[in-house]
Amino acid sequence: MIVGKVVGSVVATRKNANLLGNKFMIVEPFKGMNSQNGRIVAIDNVGAGIGEIVLVALGSAARIGCDMANAPVDAAIVGIIDHSIGLDG
Amino acid sequence: MIVGKVVGSVVATRKNANLLGNKFMIVEPFKGMNSQNGRIVAIDNVGAGIGEIVLVALGSAARIGCDMANAPVDAAIVGIIDHSIGLDG
Amino acid sequence: MIVGKVVGSVVATRKNANLLGNKFMIVEPFKGMNSQNGRIVAIDNVGAGIGEIVLVALGSAARIGCDMANAPVDAAIVGIIDHSIGLDG
Amino acid sequence: MIVGKVVGSVVATRKNANLLGNKFMIVEPFKGMNSQNGRIVAIDNVGAGIGEIVLVALGSAARIGCDMANAPVDAAIVGIIDHSIGLDG
Amino acid sequence: MIVGKVVGSVVATRKNANLLGNKFMIVEPFKGMNSQNGRIVAIDNVGAGIGEIVLVALGSAARIGCDMANAPVDAAIVGIIDHSIGLDG
Numbered sequence: 001m002i003v004g005k006v007v008g009s010v011v012a013t014r015k016n017a018n019l020l021g022n023k024f025m026i027v028e029p030f031k032g033m034n035s036q037n038g039r040i041v042a043i044d045n046v047g048a049g050i051g052e053i054v055l056v057a058l059g060s061a062a063r064i065g066c067d068m069a070n071a072p073v074d075a076a077i078v079g080i081i082d083h084s085i086g087l088d089g
Numbered sequence: 090m091i092v093g094k095v096v097g098s099v100v101a102t103r104k105n106a107n108l109l110g111n112k113f114m115i116v117e118p119f120k121g122m123n124s125q126n127g128r129i130v131a132i133d134n135v136g137a138g139i140g141e142i143v144l145v146a147l148g149s150a151a152r153i154g155c156d157m158a159n160a161p162v163d164a165a166i167v168g169i170i171d172h173s174i175g176l177d178g
Numbered sequence: 179m180i181v182g183k184v185v186g187s188v189v190a191t192r193k194n195a196n197l198l199g200n201k202f203m204i205v206e207p208f209k210g211m212n213s214q215n216g217r218i219v220a221i222d223n224v225g226a227g228i229g230e231i232v233l234v235a236l237g238s239a240a241r242i243g244c245d246m247a248n249a250p251v252d253a254a255i256v257g258i259i260d261h262s263i264g265l266d267g
Numbered sequence: 268m269i270v271g272k273v274v275g276s277v278v279a280t281r282k283n284a285n286l287l288g289n290k291f292m293i294v295e296p297f298k299g300m301n302s303q304n305g306r307i308v309a310i311d312n313v314g315a316g317i318g319e320i321v322l323v324a325l326g327s328a329a330r331i332g333c334d335m336a337n338a339p340v341d342a343a344i345v346g347i348i349d350h351s352i353g354l355d356g
Numbered sequence: 357m358i359v360g361k362v363v364g365s366v367v368a369t370r371k372n373a374n375l376l377g378n379k380f381m382i383v384e385p386f387k388g389m390n391s392q393n394g395r396i397v398a399i400d401n402v403g404a405g406i407g408e409i410v411l412v413a414l415g416s417a418a419r420i421g422c423d424m425a426n427a428p429v430d431a432a433i434v435g436i437i438d439h440s441i442g443l444d445g
Contacts, residue, residue, distance in 0.1 A: 001291070001308040001341055003277060008175020010092060012144050012168030016134050018154050019167060024090070024144065026175050029123075034296075034305045038123045041090040041144060045283050045339070050175070055279050055291065055308060057339035060149050060327050065285055065339025072134070072146035072154025072167040074090055078286060078339040079279030086275020086293050086317070097264020099181060101233050101257030105223050107243055108256060113179070113233065115264055118212075127212045130179040130233060139264070149238050161223070161235035161243025161256040163179055186442020188359060190411050190435030194401050196421055197434060202357070202411065204442050207390075216390045219357040219411060228442070238416050250401070250413035250421025250434040252357055268380070268397040268430055270366060301385075301394045312372050312428070322368050322380065322397060324428035327416050332374055332428025345375060345428040346368030353364020353382050353406070 001057050003081060004029040006050050010041060018071035025077060027056055032088045042075035043068075055079035090146050092170060093118040095139050099130060107160040114166060116145055121177045131164035132157075144168035179235050181259060182207040184228050188219060196249040203255060205234055210266045220253035221246075233257035268324050270348060271296040273317050277308060285338040292344060294323055299355045309342035310335075322346035357413050359437060360385040362406050366397060374427035381433060383412055388444045398431035399424075411435035 008026035012019075023044045040056060045066045048054050054077045062076035063069055081087075097115035101108075112133045129145060134155045137143050143166045151165035152158055170176075186204035190197075201222045218234060223244045226232050232255045240254035241247055259265075275293035279286075290311045296302035307323060312333045315321050321344045329343035330336055348354075364382035368375075379400045396412060401422045404410050410433045418432035419425055437443075
């Protein structure tokens with residue numbers, strides 16, 4: 001997983017039917033996090049708002065761990081960080 | 090998922106039988122998106138045209154979430170973006 | 179998926195039994211393709227030769243989409259490109 | 268897998284229910300390790316503490332290999348390194 | 357898959373039970389190979405020794421293709437290269 005900050009969101013009216021009802025948040029990985037150069041669009045599994053520091057799961061973990069095994073989802077916000085040790089941002 | 094712009098397409102007459110009937114679009118990830126240095130070829134699950142800004146799912150999410158569990162597909166356009174907050178491009 | 183050019187091949191006499199009978203081609207991703215810095219070794223699912231421009235599926239899509247669900251294969255050539263729009267190489 | 272050093276941890280009170288009971292450690296990959304630019308948040312499967320050198324499994328291996336197939340986990344500390352040959356750090 | 361050279365190994369006495377009995381080799385990807393910046397720790401499925409040039413499978417292919425579907429393994433040496441065309445190292 002990586003830690004990042006929710007910095008925005010996107011809306012897609014026309015989309016895959018398995019995505020209905022989801023919110024798509026833009027997450028900026030913390031500097032120093034394993035990030036492949038940039039931002040990720042993640043579904044929100046925990047009610048995160050813009051500005052919050054979140055834990056993001058990537059890959060098959062996002063859809064299977066969030067009870068959306070059949071949705072085309074490869075990233076999900078799965079926690080909101082409230083304490084940390086050694087996290088550089 | 091990432092957000093990108095559809096910039097082209099490719100045609101492969103000779104291909105894996107499980108890919109028949111698909112369109113292969115070239116997507117340029119938005120600057121600042123998690124992109125591993127470049128463009129992706131994605132199947133089109135929502136009728137996206139060249140120039141449109143789209144949501145792309147990567148990995149097993151692409152084939153399983155688009156009802157193509159047995160096709161060699163690792164990227165799919167799963168939404169067309171019509172509104173956004175905080176999306177840099 | 180990504181688009182690349184077949185630039186070589188490797189032979190491994192001693193290998194995992196589930197790989198028997200496969201050809202292992204070296205594919206150079208096109209410049210500007212999502213490539214994580216370099217070449218990939220992919221099995222050949224469509225009879226591609228050196229010098230051909232091909233479509234490569236990565237990850238679980240490669241083995242499941244090519245009817246090799248139990249083989250240690252993470253990349254497969256699944257199409258030979260004959261037309262394209264907007265493909266930089 | 269990669270080798271890294273445990274450098275911190277994060278706590279998320281509000282999180283996906285399938286993550287309850289886990290510890291989330293921040294792992295800094297060793298220089299020269301396959302790291303996509305940075306740190307990873309991994310669950311701790313072996314009782315690793317801050318400062319220890321660990322083996323981290325990524326992707327579906329993390330959740331399936333740690334008996335958490337339904338949790339949104341994409342990285343797990345699966346071993347504590349006590350000897351090595353040729354490991355640069 | 358990628359091609360690399362076995363350059364070392366690690367030992368973890370304390371580890372996930374599903375990893376028992378495996379050897380963990382450090383593989384240095386060949387220059388020009390798709391490598392995300394560095395070395396990988398892979399289990400050895402074919403009896404590779406330090407200095408040998410090997411084929412490495414990544415992701416779920418490593419555990420499923422090596423009959424270790426339930427182990428936290430994301431990389432495996434699955435072949436020893438004895439001939440090649442167009443392989444730069």
